[in-house]
Amino acid sequence: MTITLTHKEDSELWKQTERSSLQNPEKFETIYQIPKQLGKGCERNIEVFPHLWLSIANWQYHDDVRCEIPLSEHPLHFNVLLSGKIKSDYGKLGEGYTHISGGGIQPKMNEETEKFQHILGVQILMPPSMLTDFFPGEDGEMLPQLKLLAKGNDWQTRLYPKTTPAIRGVAQQIINCRFQGITKQVYLQGKVLELMALQLAPLIADDNRLRSPLRLKPKTITRLDYAREILISRLENPPSLLELAAMVGVSTRTLKRGFPELFGTTVFGYLTDRRMDCAEQLLRQGNITVAEVANQVGYSNPGHFAAAFKRRFCITPSQCLSGIKQESEYRIQNTIPIKG
Template structure:
């Protein structure tokens, strides 16, 4: 199978999918010729499936779940790098070719847009929930005026949204990975936890104020993700909109609109979120002073840095720094 990724990797088969199809409430180890680790799957009921993936591959793979008649009736929710947030923020300091693929995020999409890059020699930690449109509609029970919920549960329009993983999602994900429920109650446990993750995801999605949605196609989606990668490749320098427009091949208005539709933030706000996450990492893990962290990230006005840090992290940087010295 030929991948349409920027790396243009050609796949003779889809190993992750092939392994996944064999899963039924059990653990399947990754074949030694492919890497190390395992995939654990739970077929909870006909409308809800959950897969836990912990592995490291020997080669890069592109996982393209494709579009099929049955899959079109399902929504795929993929929680990427859900329980390694510290390492994932550290990845922001690595070369962009390796770091940008490993950030903690949750992606919810119709199957046609669920394309995932699996880098070699990196620990892949994720939880994937596949939920039928009908099951999701029964859970969410959208009311008149719930534009976003109606769109997602209609089954009529392809969509793709991505959110940064919240602390609550991370906590629940960690519980799923480390759980050892009684065998007789496994189905009940994983059903509750899968639905809890769905709930926490929609708590974040419903914070989005702009629910105007433009029809997506796979070409535009790939371009938007290239723009995201470009933004995250250098957090010390604010993104130049003119350059992003040129790279995308879109008009400025279309680029802004689709980026916000997928990621829930404007280009600049998205950049600032990760810029402040990096600042927090530099202060906490690399023990930089507040001024050193601010200057490292390109701030000449430390008062401005302090205001932004507090807005995104919740406390002033000096208090954050003092708290991590205890």
């Protein structure tokens, strides 16, 4: 079953939880339980700087939830998910991609979250003008590369940078912060700035590959997302580019141009990333051989598989199977401590 909510209905459900919200002794932090009609879990809202809020999500829905978001003014958001995914008409947060939602006019759209997903991640909310304080140019004004994130009365910019190991690591450090009081606030201030810097790094470096999927029509986005789902379901024996284009009803040219714009990588790059993610999960289970994993994710040559895996995770499949952890690896917790 899918629960469809207007933005107003969703806001009213969350307002009801405000009465039972828990104010931490920190004073700058409040914990909100997710509306029981929707699921279980909570969100922690922390005022890290004046006018800059950090939200830590740890919840799941009982049903598929679709939220209808109206045309509205929008602040600047930085989003990172360590678990789960949230899809909109214009892109997807999670499964290897973060999200920067710029300040400006947000178009009408739908946002969908599937049931039973463990949504674990962080969001930073702030006025776009604060970018001038944190990332000033030589003239003291906002860096020219970042002005697309402060559109005012124009359409907002939406960007989907890749989730790098460094981004994962900082997000996990934010979630697992054990400090209290002013030490906690100062620690989170540094981590919030670090997380924003990591997400903005391609933009600041003038990386032209980081674009806004708003240029794609909603119909095209739907078909590209369907192509993405086909690739995920057929890691062992994926269709050719020509076959994939025919299956989703677009041209191969649209696939070649649309995938980098929507998902930040080529069709082959996306397929390789998902194969490596799947391989890493299988290897961590420890009850399978490297050759079996290579075969399950579509590699007939173990050497090619090992090389691709090492490029992605900086360790070999055998090291992963032996339990050598990446510095950035995280363990998802069932609950988030109320304190620290």
